[in-house]
Amino acid sequence: MTQIIAPEKVNLTFAPNQSDNFKSGVMAEFSQETLAMTKRLFIQLQRRPSTLIAGIIQPFMWLVLFGALFYNAPKGLFGNELNYAQFLAPGIIIFTAFSGALNAGLPVMFDREFGFLNRLLVAPLSTRYSIVAASTIYIIALTFIQTAVIVIASAFLGAGWPSLAGLGAIALIVFLIVLAVTALSLGLAFALPGHIELIAVIFVTNLPLLFASTALAPLNFMAGWLQIIASLNPLTYAIEPIRYLYLHSDWSINSVVMETPWGEFSFGNVLLILLAFAALILLTIQPLLKKRFA
Amino acid sequence: MTVAVSIKNLQKRYGNTEAVKNVSFSVNSGEIFGLLGPNGAGKTTTIRCLTTLAKPDAGEIMISGISAIANPRLARQKIGYVAQEVALDKMLTGREMLQLQADLYHLKPKFAQPRIEQLINALGLQEYADNKTGTYSGGIRKRLDLAAGLLHQPEVLVLDEPSVGLDIESRFIFWDFLRELKKAGTTVLITSHYLEEIDALADRLAIIDQGIIISEGSPNELKDKIGGDRITLRIREFTSENEANNAKNLLVSLPFVTEVIINKAQGNSLNLVVTQGNNLSKIETSLTSLNLPIFSMSQSRPSLDDVYLAATGRTLIDAELAAAGSRDLKAEKKQQMK
Known part of the structure; x- marks a missing residue:
């Protein structure tokens, strides 16, 4: 290795008063740093697309396998004139978004472990929340790609299409649940000691929350105690309105989209509940992030 | 002569370990200052406090008149930091890493682009810049990290053990480059447990042992003092x-x-x-x-090792060996994880 550094009399100087080389203003700085960190995550995805590919194959397999599992279920079991593909699609959409968001903390955890996070922390970021913002933007974009693929695949598997407004509403619901769960995962990524612990939490949360929701079976199939748990599960509040959208072309903010042991919920109600859930988690992780970022 | 970095009565403990007991030194503007001491003496903890990665328990850190404790964001702008363990994103190319770094320091694109090219050339990275950093050897990684630390034209460049893991040739290249930087007016603070590195580079140095500064001065002053x-x-x-x-x-x-x-x-x-x-x-x-x-x-x-020996009663190598036996690498890793 005879690499000669030839300082071609480049300007290595610290030249004072060159502030015009820097952007100024909190918004300009925030968007520059957030965009740069988001771009990094997308470059990683582009060069290492296995997570995205697996993230699309897995829900697709859920659709096909669960669809086949209940293929010969008596007609009308899941509701009048409803085939299981139609029933299943909303469950898989939310479950996929949920799983993806739950994993959001992993890259941040690895950045912590490999010391890359320190590179971000010694930089004069306008706010360190831009690190969280970049991860959130990335995961939301990724989930939207996955959701779009599942919606298309479900349509071919017999679930049909929701209306255009319905698709918009699905996007909103997916956004809210992803925002909440991503925040939770990022909070854990800063709170837990290492990736082993984070993966353990992901493991014990992921599938149990799927089975304790109405993703695979309606409430009235379940044991009484599970009905209560499923009616408390935020995933249920995301799945049921989407299921309603798949089955009803005429819907409004006042349509009753789900029934629980403690009453009926309208479309507007569930949106508020999801919003409250996201707000609650965002507030909960504040002290965790503050402690790390102080 | 203006003071670029001034650290006074710095203290930092991790759990029961007093990593830094009492550290005070000051770095003059435009000089290369060495912080010399065996592994585990508190060098990295001092640097972590200086670069705002760790909050000191007590003491004062001023960088060009700005308190790193009261005003960490402004302090970060003044510092370029080359960490001991180079953390690069192995999926990004060198150029992309520098671009990311430029954005994290809010450089305007019209300034950042030529600056990135300039540093790629200055550090002889031309043929590596468009390869993924995952393919780099230790020396190239270190050079890229140095380029990243210099992008925003920091007033003070801080290097933590730059020679660890470097082959001899890269080390000399590195030293020459630091001397060039100094000529161009950058203040350089370098930590090392290699005597010859500090002796070759530093205008002044402080010797740190078990979390305490035991002497400070130019290499010749310190050697003359022990006579x-x-x-x-x-x-x-x-x-x-x-x-x-x-x-x-x-x-x-x-x-x-x-x-x-x-x-x-x-x-x-x-x-x-x-x-x-x-x-x-x-x-x-x-x-x-x-x-x-x-x-x-x-x-x-007398060599700097003799200076160290006179102050602590043991040679640097002995201290290294003693420290190697009692270090808790797991706990150290934890301290570094934010």
Whole structure:
């Protein structure tokens, strides 16, 4: 290795008063740093697309396998004139978004472990929340790609299409649940000691929350105690309105989209509940992030 | 002369470990300042406090008049930091890493682009810049990290153990580059447990041991302060203990010899502290009287290791070995994880 550094009399100087080389203003700085960190995550995805590919194959397999599992279920079991593909699609959409968001903390955890996070922390970021913002933007974009693929695949598997407004509403619901769960995962990524612990939490949360929701079976199939748990599960509040959208072309903010042991919920109600859930988690992780970022 | 970095009475503990007990030193603008000490002495903790990665328990850190504790964001703008362990994103190319770094420091694109090219050229990274950093050797990684640390034209460049993991050739290239930087006006703060690195580079240095600064000054000042010359004498390539003791007893009685130590690790060679002047021939004569031969003998001015020895009672290498046995690498890793 005879690499000669030839300082071609480049300007290595610290030249004072060159502030015009820097952007100024909190918004300009925030968007520059957030965009740069988001771009990094997308470059990683582009060069290492296995997570995205697996993230699309897995829900697709859920659709096909669960669809086949209940293929010969008596007609009308899941509701009048409803085939299981139609029933299943909303469950898989939310479950996929949920799983993806739950994993959001992993890259941040690895950045912590490999010391890359320190590179971000010694930089004069306008706010360190831009690190969280970049991860959130990335995961939301990724989930939207996955959701779009599942919606298309479900349509071919017999679930049909929701209306255009319905698709918009699905996007909103997916956004809210992803925002909440991503925040939770990022909070854990800063709170837990290492990736082993984070993966353990992901493991014990992921599938149990799927089975304790109405993703695979309606409430009235379940044991009484599970009905209560499923009616408390935020995933249920995301799945049921989407299921309603798949089955009803005429819907409004006042349509009753789900029934629980403690009453009926309208479309507007569930949106508020999801919003409250996201707000609650965002507030909960504040002290965790503050402690790390102080 | 203006002061670029001033650290006063810095203290930092992790759990029960007092990583930094009392550290004070100041770095003048435009100089290369070395922080020398064995592994585990508190160098990295001091640097972590300086770069705002860790919050000190007590003390004051000023960077160009800005408090790193009260005003960490402004302090971060003044510092370029090259960490001991280079953390690069292996999926990004070198150029992409620099671009990311430029955005994190809010450089305007019209300034960032030429600046990135400039540093790629200055550090001889042209043929690597568009490869993924995952393919880089240790030396190239370090150079890229140095380029990243210099992008925003920091007033103070902070390097934590830059030579660890570098091949000899890259190390010399690195040293030359740091000297060029200094000529161009950048203040450089470098930590190292390599004596020769600090001796070769630093205008001034502080020696840190067990979380405390034990001396500060220019290499020559520190060496002059302990005074005398050093003679290393080998009677045979491997001398018996008996012979070494006989020689020692003879040599301590000579008027110009102040101290004789038998170095068992070096085949019972003898380390003498003597007054300045030409003493070798007198020693030769004395040894002949005992019929002892001379395998090798050399006289030198005191080294920084002698300075360290005089202050702590042990050599830097001994301190290294002692520290290596008692270090808790797991706990250290934890401290580094934010």
